[in-house]
Amino acid sequence: MEEYVLNILKGSVLTLEVALGSLLVAVVLGLLGATAKLSQNKLLNWLAGIYSTVIRGIPDLVLMLLIFYGGQILLNLLLESVGYTEYVEINPFVAGVLTIGFIYGAYMTETFRGAIMAIPKGQMEAGLAFGMSNTRVFFRITVPQMIRLALPSFTNNWLVLIKATALVSILGLPDMTMLAKQAASAARGITPMAPMLFFLFTGAIYLAFTTISLVVLKQLDKKYSMGVRRGEF
Numbered sequence: 001m002e003e004y005v006l007n008i009l010k011g012s013v014l015t016l017e018v019a020l021g022s023l024l025v026a027v028v029l030g031l032l033g034a035t036a037k038l039s040q041n042k043l044l045n046w047l048a049g050i051y052s053t054v055i056r057g058i059p060d061l062v063l064m065l066l067i068f069y070g071g072q073i074l075l076n077l078l079l080e081s082v083g084y085t086e087y088v089e090i091n092p093f094v095a096g097v098l099t100i101g102f103i104y105g106a107y108m109t110e111t112f113r114g115a116i117m118a119i120p121k122g123q124m125e126a127g128l129a130f131g132m133s134n135t136r137v138f139f140r141i142t143v144p145q146m147i148r149l150a151l152p153s154f155t156n157n158w159l160v161l162i163k164a165t166a167l168v169s170i171l172g173l174p175d176m177t178m179l180a181k182q183a184a185s186a187a188r189g190i191t192p193m194a195p196m197l198f199f200l201f202t203g204a205i206y207l208a209f210t211t212i213s214l215v216v217l218k219q220l221d222k223k224y225s226m227g228v229r230r231g232e233f
Contacts, residue, residue, distance in 0.1 A: 004183035004198065011176030012205045018096050018165045018175065019209075023158060025101025030108025037113050048109065055106035064167050067099045068092075096168035100161060107157045115150035116142060148224035155217045159210050166206075176202050 036048035055063065072090050079088060119142060127137040169178035180202040184195035 001187065001194075004179075004187060005201065007179045008176045008183060008198065008202060008205070011174055011179040012209075014093075014173070015165050015175045015177075015205075016209065018093065018100070018168055018173070019162045021097035022100035022104065022161060022165070025098060026104035026108045026157070026161065029101065029105025030112050033105060033109030034112035034116060037109065038116060052106045052109045055103055056110075060100075060103055060164055061167055061170070063103055064096075064099050064170065067102065068095045068171055071095070092168065092171040092173040096165075096171055096173055100164055100167070103164070104157055104161045107160075108154070111150050111153040111157060112146065114153070115146040118149050119145045144224065148221070151217060151221045151224065155214070158213060158217070162209050162213070163206060176205060 033048045033051060036044040037052070039045065068090065072088075075090070076088055123141055123145075124137050127141050128134070132140070165175060166177040168175050169181070172178075180198045184198045187194035187198070
């Protein structure tokens, strides 16, 4: 039993790596998507709108299977068209990170777009009037306020993203969910309670991840909310 527990703990490290890698991809796509939706370019508006609408409207599991297997097929067809005949398999870790990041990038797009829109335009105009460049206005005025306004929604997206990492087990990646399933099957003969115990242990690890995340993000919220007067309800 101890060996199975240690394996699940090792798998939790991989789960965390997938979650952090996916978050990085999601944040980058979210910023790009939000910028596109707020730009005056109609084509960028349309593409970003299609991305956020379609991706948020399809279940994560379906997208995971579609992007992983469909993307692998398309990649090999493309390589065949240029004369490369060997079959190429996409690394499950890379596929999992990119797929989850791609999915949650759509949610981050709306999070960042809403946060930027909530910032009074007069502040950006004042920065430009003082001779600041657009880039400096963005990083010195827009980003600090955007972080504060986006944090509540960002926190929700991050917590859901962590739990969504369990889907990478269907790609054959040995995360803690897959290892818990394997341990449950192998130890069933030792005790009938084995499946429940292993899955409870896995659930407790996920709960620990989300609890630590809430504590960290709450402190971050306090930092960016210094000097801000909150309304009373």
